[in-house]
Amino acid sequence: MLFSSVVFLFYFLPLVLGLYYILRFSVTLKNMLLLVASLFFYAWGEPRFVLVMLVSIALNYVFALLVDKYRDRRTAAYTVITVMLVANLGMLFVYKYLAFALRIVNESTGFGFSIPHIALPLGISFFTFHAISYVIDVYRGHGNVQKNPFYVALYISFFPQLVAGPILRYNMIADQMMHRKESWDKFAVGCCRFIVGLSKKVLLSNSMAIVADHAFSMGGTGDIASSLAWLGAIAYTLQIYFDFSGYSDMAIGLALMFGFKFEENFRYPYISRxxxxxxxRWHISLGTWFKEYVYFPLGGSRVSNKDKMIRNLLIVWGLTGIWHGAEWTFVIWGLINFAFIALEKIFNLDKSTRYAPLRHFYAMFIVVIGWVIFRSPDLLQAGNYLGNMFGLYGNGFWSDTTWMFMKEYALFFILGILFSTPLALRMNKWMVDGVRFGKPLELLYPVTIIALFLVCVSYLVKGTYNPFIYFNF
Known part of the structure; x- marks a missing residue:
């Protein structure tokens, strides 16, 4: 079930919210409702995969009890953690990477292993990382072990963050499950945040998707003008940002409606230098997870020499790449990020304050090139698309198709670029607080939010193109 769907907006969400506030007098009943609603939400699209998630919940509930019991016996505790990692990552490997691994073996050795077609359970990467962080946080003493499996299930399956994050560490939400406070202020802010995220998704990301899909469908397998290839790359750069940050905004807004507070997952990454x-600034919860559970345990940057720091970065970015998908494009994308981050750390380039415009151009150039590889179905098509961008096939710079897309989608490109900067935050503050122009502008805010919601609904009712691309990762 998509957040940006009529079923969710007009049936599921109003029903769950209504029942939730009727049960406001009891934390236990509210949590029971949220768990049932979360399982129903997940089962809506893929009923059989609810069992996969329930198995994950049951296993990690037991692992946490065991690691808490044997915390003072180092060998026993490490054994439990090792078995926990094998179980969780093994399940993830079977569903997400087994076919890719067998394909590599066949290509490398000539063996004829049959490649199974295994459907990927929605959000398995996210709920697996939630489960791992729960057990490790219990071992570290960053949260009390939960004796009631009901609350472990709620933590892992809570529907706002279930299928595409943000990735919540257990110690961030354990207390909120038992002692959160709802308020009308939280509810109002949550509604506004949700509608902003919905607008990012429906109005900006979906519009950019049309341009990107057209350009990549042509540029990956054939020759297109360089201008169209660049336009498609920029469109995808905006699409993936508004798709995922829009989803995160909706998740944060939904959580606030139910009294929960999630941390921010994006902070205008396209202004980076x-x-x-x-x-x-990008997918902050994923970066934090890898720092907390991989990079820091390896020693992070505080190691005796830079060789070890480079090793640690390589491990993290190799895992980050493969986490996003079972294809060489994701591995190469991760390694590209590793290479530039390693160079920046070695030469302290990320701490420099000089040549800001040039550094911003450099960062965005690498990001756009990286997204082209990330978006491509395989390395051959990625290479072909990049060749088109740089005119390696003699296909010219300009085309009528480029001009057509620029005319049709100019407004969406302009808004996408503007609202990927802090301008959006400043406009929000002006309207909410009436700082610059007083009461009239303050009154404009609810009118704008309502108008955005109505426009989004009109797009959804018309059945416009509406995928959530980050569900694939």
Missing amino acids: SITEFWR
Whole structure:
């Protein structure tokens, strides 16, 4: 079930909210409702995969109890953690990477292993990382072990963040499950945040998707003008940002409606002046997860020499790439990020304050090139598309198709570029607080939010193109 769907907006969400506030007098009943609603939400599209998630919940509930019991016995605790990692990552490997691994074996050795067609459970990468962080946080003493499996299930399956994050660490939400406070202020802010995210998704990301899909469908397998290839790359750069940040905004808004507070997942990454800064601003919860559970345990940057730091970065970015998908394009994309982040750290480039415009151009150039590889179905098509961008096939710079897309989608490109900067935050503050222009502008805010919602609904009712691309990762 998509957040940006009529079923969710007009049936599921109003029903769950109505029942939730009727049960406001009891935390236990509210949590029971949220768990049932979350399981129903997940089962709506893929009923059989609910069992996969329930198995994950049950296993990690037991692992947490065991690691808490044997915390003072180092060998026993490490054994439990090792078995936990094998179980969780093994399940993820079977569903997400087994076919890719067998394909590599066949290509490398000539063996004729049959490649199974295994459907990928929605959000398995996210709920697996939630489960791992829960057990490790219990071992580290960053949260009390949960004796009631009901609350472990709620933490892992809570529907706002279930299928595409943000990735919540257990210690961030454990207390909120039992002691959160709802308020009308939280509810109002949550509604506004949700509608902003919905607008990003429906109005901007979906519009950019049309341009990107057309350009990549032509440029990956054939020759297109360089201008169209660049336009498609920029369109995808905007599409993936508004798709995923829009989803995160909706998740944060939904959580606030139910009294929960999630941390921010994006902070205007396209204003970055280095690749290091970009990853401090993009998908913050994923970066934090890898820092907390991989990079820091390996020693992070505080190691005896830079060789070990480079090793640690290589491991993290190799895992980050493969986490996003089972294809060489994701591995290469991860390694590109590793290479530039390593160079920035070695030469302290990410801390420089000189040549800001040039550094911003450099960062965005690498990001756009990276997204082209990320978007392509395989390395051959990625290479072909990049060749088209740089005119390696003698296909010219300009085309009528480029001009047609620029005319048709100029407004969406302009709005996409503007609203990927802090201008959106400043406009929001002006309207909410009436700082610059007083009461009239303050009154404009609810009118704008309502208008955005109505426009989004009109797009959805018309059945416009509406995929959530980050569900694939």
